[in-house]
Amino acid sequence: MTAREQSAARVGAPVRAQAGVQRGEVPDFAVIGGGLCGRLVAWRLAGAGRRVALYERGDAAGTQSAAWVAAAMLAPLAEAASAELLITRLGAASLDSWPRIIAELPEPVFFQRNGTLVVWHHGDRSEAPLFERRLRANAPAELLEGGLFSLSGAQINAAEPALAGRFTQGWLLPHEGQLDNRQVLAALAAGLAERGVETHWNTAIDDRELPAARITIDCRGLGAKPVLPTLRGIRGEVARVHAPGIGLARPVRLLHPRYPLYIAPKQNDLYVIGATEVEGEDMSPVSVRSALELLSAAFSVHPGFGEARILELNSQCRPTLPDHRPAIVWDGAQTLRVNGLYRHGYMIAPEVADEAVRFALALADGAIADLDAFAGWRLQAHWNELFHVDHPKSRDAVRESA
Numbered sequence: 190m191t192a193r194e195q196s197a198a199r200v201g202a203p204v205r206a207q208a209g210v211q212r213g214e215v216p217d218f219a220v221i222g223g224g225l226c227g228r229l230v231a232w233r234l235a236g237a238g239r240r241v242a243l244y245e246r247g248d249a250a251g252t253q254s255a256a257w258v259a260a261a262m263l264a265p266l267a268e269a270a271s272a273e274l275l276i277t278r279l280g281a282a283s284l285d286s287w288p289r290i291i292a293e294l295p296e297p298v299f300f301q302r303n304g305t306l307v308v309w310h311h312g313d314r315s316e317a318p319l320f321e322r323r324l325r326a327n328a329p330a331e332l333l334e335g336g337l338f339s340l341s342g343a344q345i346n347a348a349e350p351a352l353a354g355r356f357t358q359g360w361l362l363p364h365e366g367q368l369d370n371r372q373v374l375a376a377l378a379a380g381l382a383e384r385g386v387e388t389h390w391n392t393a394i395d396d397r398e399l400p401a402a403r404i405t406i407d408c409r410g411l412g413a414k415p416v417l418p419t420l421r422g423i424r425g426e427v428a429r430v431h432a433p434g435i436g437l438a439r440p441v442r443l444l445h446p447r448y449p450l451y452i453a454p455k456q457n458d459l460y461v462i463g464a465t466e467v468e469g470e471d472m473s474p475v476s477v478r479s480a481l482e483l484l485s486a487a488f489s490v491h492p493g494f495g496e497a498r499i500l501e502l503n504s505q506c507r508p509t510l511p512d513h514r515p516a517i518v519w520d521g522a523q524t525l526r527v528n529g530l531y532r533h534g535y536m537i538a539p540e541v542a543d544e545a546v547r548f549a550l551a552l553a554d555g556a557i558a559d560l561d562a563f564a565g566w567r568l569q570a571h572w573n574e575l576f577h578v579d580h581p582k583s584r585d586a587v588r589e590s591a
């Protein structure tokens with residue numbers, strides 16, 4: 190077995206942490222930031238039998254995270270309209286991993302793999318060939334093959350009866366998925382408890398006073414900006430509405446030159462309508478303009494949304510690096526940073542977290558002691574483009590490359 194296979198085997202075969210972390214004992218790993226990525230990483234490490242502590246500035250529900258606001262669509266092919274091949278490949282692999290993760294969690298999570306429907310109003314029909322061209326350029330062949338079907342109006346009626354008679358053309362991307370983001374966060378919190386992770390909710394960590402641990406894994410999303418200065422936030426706004434009687438069976442994307450929109454149906458007639466994409470780290474409440482755009486676009490997809498009840502208008506910022514790629518950054522010593530999941534956190538987190546966990550275990554076990562060993566590790570890593578080192582002796586610093 191290679192080093193990667195050995196550590197992969199450890200990641201894939203959960204072992205209950207022998208005794209969890211006893212108070213006062215130095216854990217193997219301190220994970221800072223308990224949004225999506227931090228919870229997954231901590232849960233995986235504990236599953237590999239390691240002693241883990243997790244520190245989150247917000248509550249156990251995850252309300253301070255981008256992950257709390259997200260629509261949690263797992264749509265690597267639809268995202269190929271704006272994302273590059275690395276992201277769509279990570280997304281395709283992660284989509285296969287989610288059911289396995291959910292099966293191991295102690296609480297149920299709504300997960301669906303019922304595809305994405307893409308539609309457009311007649312006046313915006315010039316968007317459709319652009320969308321198709323981008324997908325064909327950015328998506329891996331295995332996603333495109335059997336993954337993209339042009340639909341006539343009658344076929345849309347058959348696939349999504351709720352939209353019968355409303356659109357004359359569309360695309361069906363039958364393999365795509367989605368899940369309930371808040372259920373994932375809750376189930377992961379329960380999974381952390383089950384695996385003996387020492388959780389510190391409502392505990393903000395300052396870089397000058399890091400908690401004691403052999404290895405620190407920084408998963409603070411935008412909160413890592415002091416140490417990753419090129420990180421930026423891209424604001425997203427969403428509406429959560431209750432709309433009984435519409436009955437969409439899958440996420441619907443509306444192509445539009447200015448207001449592209451998605452409507453993601455969750456359980457119990459709940460719909461997440463999103464999302465704006467605005468440069469800037471503005472966490473203020475949703476603007477009137479954005480609310481009007483989102484809600485009127487949803488109304489234009491189905492007039493039933495006119496009678497929906499607005500449960501929430503919410504905003505958050507997507508943690509984004511200059512190249513819009515995720516990154517696993519090693520400081521050359523005992524700290525690893527996992528960040529830059531941008532608008533694809535749910536779509537790619539399983540693969541990114543697994544890659545980070547494999548590296549963290551190798552670091553803890555002394556297999557990566559210097560920059561040469563790091564270079565060797567990166568060479569044989571499955572997702573080698575994710576790895577960076579931010580060390581004075583290396584030119585490959587994320588800061589320098591930005």
Ligand SMILES: Cc1cc2nc3c(=O)[nH]c(=O)nc-3n(C[C@H](O)[C@H](O)[C@H](O)COP(=O)(O)OP(=O)(O)OC[C@H]3O[C@@H](n4cnc5c(N)ncnc54)[C@H](O)[C@@H]3O)c2cc1C
Nearest residue numbers: 222224226246255256261262394410412425533534535536
């Ligand atoms: C509007 C919107 C819609 C989205 N829709 C989708 C979608 O449909 N599909 C998809 O795949 N992705 C989507 N995303 C993206 C996804 O939410 C993010 O990529 C993902 O949440 C990033 O995960 P993370 O763990 O890196 O960051 P976060 O989820 O933000 O978690 C970071 C955590 O670190 C904590 N933290 C910060 N500073 C500190 C500190 N000093 N001490 C302790 N804790 C700290 C924060 O409180 C937070 O809980 C969407 C995002 C937004 C905003």
